Amino acid sequence: MENLKRIFIVDDHQMVIDGLRLIINTIPGFEIVGDCNSAHQALDILTETAVDILLTDVSMPEMSGIELTRVVHKKFPHIKIIALSMFGEAQVVAEMIDAGISGYILKNTGKQELIEALNKVAEGQNYFAPEITLQLMKSFKRGQESESSRLTxxxxxxxxxxxxxxxxxxxxxxxxxxxxxxxxxxxxxxxxxxxxxxxxxxxxxxxxxxx
Structure with missing residues (x-):
């Protein structure tokens, strides 16, 4: 029997979850074992459900994806986390990386990119959408320029x-x-x-x- 990677989705917009379910259900090697609309609820479910990859929204009420990632990374270090967001601000991405994510993709991503992200993270690698990588590079360059402008x-x-x-x-x-x-x-x-x-x-x- 195929060893499926178990996925859990948390997003405060049900339409996003439904869309991800439709796509992921067609990808070989993965199965969705649950979903919910709040980070707090997700933490409760994760204590009782075996999960390999967590797909989490970044901006959620009550507890953000950043906070959720920190807690999951500490309590369930075996779970790989992929962040989902409509935006890719370098500061937010940096905070998510610091919190412990393995990937960051935009919600307007296509099916092929989602497949690539899931496969790479499942293999223990990291995946960041090209737009995200570009933002991080620009931010790094600005940081270097700022550093070079400091007075000696x-x-x-x-x-x-x-x-x-x-x-x-x-x-x-x-x-x-x-x-x-x-x-x-x-x-x-x-x-x-x-x-x-x-x-x-x-x-x-x-x-x-x-x-």
């Missing part, structure tokens, strides 16, 4: 000297660097702070308590 200790030191009305030569002499290096630092400081003048730079520094 030397740049902060120079801003404080500028605030004392020191010129490039004075700064160079005090820091034992060339005037050209000071000029380069000043250009980088203006770029990172998105300012064009000393007045604008000092205003930026005062507001952020750099000086």
């Amino acid at each position: 200790d030397r740049e902060i030191e120079i801003i404080r000297m500028i605030e004392q009305d020191f010129g490039n030569k004075q700064i160079a002499d005090l820091l034992f660097i060339s005037e050209r290096t000071v000029e380069t630092h000043r250009k980088n400081i203006l770029r990172k702070t998105n300012t064009q003048t000393v007045v604008g730079l000092l205003k930026y520094a005062y507001e952020r308590k750099i000086i």
